[in-house]
Amino acid sequence: MNVSNKIGVLLVNQGTPDSPSVPHVRKYLREFLMDERVIDLPFLKRWPLVNLLIAPFRAPKSAKLYQQVWTNEGSPLKVYGYRSAQLLQDSLGKDYVVKLAMRYQNPSVAQALAELKKAGVTELVIVPLYPQYASATTGSVYQKFMELLQDWPVVPPLRLVPQFWEHPQFVQAFAKIGRKHLQQQNYDHVVFTYHGLPERQLHKDEPFKSCTEANCQHTLHAGNQNCYRAQCYATSRAIALQLGIAEENYTVCFQSRLGKEPWLQPYTEDVVQQLAARGIKNVLAFAPSFVADCLETTIEVGVEYKELFEEHGGEHWQLAESLNDDATWISCLHALVQPHPSTADALKAA
Incomplete structure (x- = not known):
């Protein structure tokens, strides 16, 4: 690999409020549920449903639940996301730049892409952290990514990692x-x-x-x-x-x-x-x-x-707890980002 080349890796999960407060939970719910791939109704039906019914009434209840899972470091989804990103960075080495993004709220996909662009990456690998494909999850990440990439004067070579349940x-x-x-x-x-x-x-x-x-x-x-x-x-x-x-x-x-x-x-x-x-x-x-x-x-x-x-x-x-920052899961992410012959053969045989 040319030493001047760097591959940007973007891990994207669903999202989480910035805090377990009602205003932050309401803000998260509004962004999440206004996604046309999540609630696939026409805008004029979706807007009042989300903003006048679901978000106002659901936010206080959801905020109480978020308070139960919140840690000193923050939302578990984000905490494990950052840990996984750092462990993957350590595994991949200096020729890669790994960033975490949330499809909804922070760190945003736009923010993470800007950081990758500033780091001078010459290729991009997008990894939606959804094992199974759905339009409302993986499809939404792909769509958001493509919308943001339109503003890049030079679009680098890119690879979209699909569902990985069979890995x-x-x-x-x-x-x-x-x-x-x-x-x-x-x-x-x-x-x-x-x-x-x-x-x-x-x-x-x-x-x-x-x-x-x-x-x-x-x-x-x-x-x-x-x-x-x-x-x-x-x-x-x-x-x-x-x-x-x-x-x-x-x-x-x-x-x-x-x-x-x-x-x-x-x-x-x-x-x-x-x-x-x-x-x-x-x-x-x-x-x-x-x-x-x-x-x-x-x-x-x-x-x-x-x-x-x-x-x-x-x-x-x-x-049974989720994968979180498990070593085998980090190895899986490494293989998804940097496929090699043995992994490709295993995927074909799965």
């Missing part, structure tokens, strides 16, 4: 965490819970009109390879295979729905109650759509579903 080291990282918990406790059942999406956002540009028609629950193929639900089920199968968990001993479900329209099912809250009703006493829960612990993992999965499970007769609900 061997991603699967191994979650399996390692799960194996630790399985060695400490006997579990009757395992739950894989993923962030939800409205049903209408799936299969928009694919040959199949529904996940039932595409058989997304059981197989991933050319016709549904970009379907979020299909990728979630495939992620669960891959982790379960590593851990030796039989199909009948785990359930895939979806959390965090908003509004009354149909979202991806089964809903996690329903699954939690059904498992308890079946006499299941001990559950290990994974949240493999998140690479860092945050409100949706620590509070929603780790606390709220635990309380729901116990209310309905369950005895032990354990959240």
Whole structure:
């Protein structure tokens, strides 16, 4: 490599308020939910829904929850993001410049790109930190990045890293965490819970009109390879295979729905109650759509579903922590940024 060349690496996660205060949470919610890929309604319908209904009423409740996860260093999502970026920088070396950005709020994508430009990078690698592809997540990052890049007089060579749920080291990282918990406790059942999406956002540009028609629950193929639900089920199968968990001993479900329209099912809250009703006493829960612990993992999965499970007769609900700054996860990021023949072969075989 020419010593004058530097590759800029941008790690992009969802985002977090600047503080757990109500004004900052409201500001975050407004930016997040006004994204046309998140709430895919026309602007004139989306604006009053977000700014007059959702953000004003949801912000105080969400602020209380953020206060529960906030640390002395700040939001866990951002704290682990900075740690991962620094560890990846150390792993990649001086020919790379690694920056963290949040799709919503700070550090912004615009700010991170400006820092990379100032550092004189000659290439760019964009890594949305979403294991499974969705228009509202990875697609939104791509769109924002392309909008900002239009202002660059010289657009450098770039590479957009797609979904990485199938990467061997991603699967191994979650399996390692799960194996630790399985060695400490006997579990009757395992739950894989993923962030939800409205049903209408799936299969928009694919040959199949529904996940039932595409058989997304059981197989991933050319016709549904970009379907979020299909990728979630495939992620669960891959982790379960590593851990030796039989199909009948785990359930895939979806959390965090908003509004009354149909979202991806089964809903996690329903699954939690059904498992308890079946006499299941001990559950290990994974949240493999998140690479860092945050409100949706620590509070929603780790606390709220635990309380729901116990209310309905369950005895032990354990959240398997996210990847955070795990060494295997950092190795996965390194391989995604700097692919080499063995990694490429592994991806083809996955």
